Amino acid sequence: MAALLDTLPAEVDFTTSGTTGPPVAWRRTRRQLVAEAELLAGLLPDGVRVVTTYAPDHHLYGYLLNRLVPQILGVPLRSASVIDPLSDPTSGLLVVAVPSAWWQIERSLSRFRHGPVTIVHSTAALPRRAGEVLTRLPGLRLCELHGSTETGLVGVRRAPDDDWTLAEDVTIADEDRHDGPRPLRVRSPRLARRAGTAQPDEHTLDDAVIVTGPRTYRLTGRRNRLVKVDGHRLDVSRVERELEDLVGVPVACRIFRDELRGEWYEILVPGGEHRRRHVLRAVSYLLPAAHRPRAVRSSHSSLQPARELGPC
Structure with missing residues (x-):
């Protein structure tokens, strides 16, 4: 961890792009970034040998999985456009996907002959075709991430119909309430801050959820449009x-x-x-x-x- 910390600036800004108007920057410390990269690396199966990414570096998701996770795993990174099919699928392939990359993953199914392939997905809802792709090739493994620029990783699930499980350092702020859909308010040491402000104790996401267990929840929609x-x-x-x-x-x-x-x-x-x-x-x-x-x-x-x- 220390060696990776030395390669990063003290703080890095990531922006949420509004519909109009100036973007909003959320600031994370290098210690927060490395902590989250280590969490993500720990969610992956053993034997990852190469990472192919469709995610842009300027998103928090892409920054972590393109820059930091490959360094932690000690594996090479290949960058791909959504117009590029997966090249030379091999044993231990990890694909960093965005929604528009799934049609290329589907086109590459016949080439996955060398062992399990893990697909990490974030940034938006999983496309409907993703469920069909996952059932067509048993060797495909899903790691779907839920969170935001403000919170970083909040939850993970392994199948499109599963409930979400909280990341190990995340808690639901009002976890004692189990009375139907409500805003998802979380606490985490990785919450980002605005410039000139202190790190918040908690953050309320745009998502509405039903808590289904001590560490699990189900998304029911969004609190706004x-x-x-x-x-x-x-x-x-x-x-x-x-x-x-x-x-x-x-x-x-x-x-x-x-x-x-x-x-x-x-x-x-x-x-x-x-x-x-x-x-x-x-x-x-x-x-x-x-x-x-x-x-x-x-x-x-x-x-x-x-x-x-x-x-x-």
Whole structure:
């Protein structure tokens, strides 16, 4: 641990990207980062020999699993784009996945001949296709992570339908309550802080949960209208307000599960094509490409409605 600490700056900032406006930076000490990397390394099976990553380094998830975990394990790292298939799958392969990487994992199934493959997933809801992929190849092992930029790792599960188990240094702040869904409020020595402030004692996530045991919980949805698109958190209520202020047209955002990204959203516009195009231009002006909806369409469109996003 000491040698790894010496390679890091005293503190590192990670940003949560809002829908609009400046990003918010959350600061972590190098001791917190190494502690979390060691937690993650301890969740992995023995025999990891190489890491292939689809996650960007600027996310906390990518920073830990791309930079620190391979150093702890003493294994090489290969970086891949979501347009790249897994190259030369080998025994002891660890894949650091984002939702949009699962279609490449699925395409590579026939090449996994050399032993178990472990897939670590985070940043957004697990795509529906992931469950199908996991059942098609018994040698695939899942390690799904739950947390946020503010908290770091909170929980882990090994199958899409399992309850979440708290990380060993995390506790639920109101764990004595078992009376139905409630906000997930946690305590952890790894909570990040804002610049100029002290480390908080606890943090309330955007997720609503049901506590199912002394160290387990089940996600039931979100406390607000947030969607995670490729790791970016968007408040779709704010998107609606910003668009209405900009173009004077009331719109509605609908969140749904997506086969590629895990979850996504679309914008419904009342009225005809002229008004829809007006909103579409406003979306291009208001939102960066990574935050834009799957579609902007008229609310009276004959297209099949998207599936509503259920509990993660």
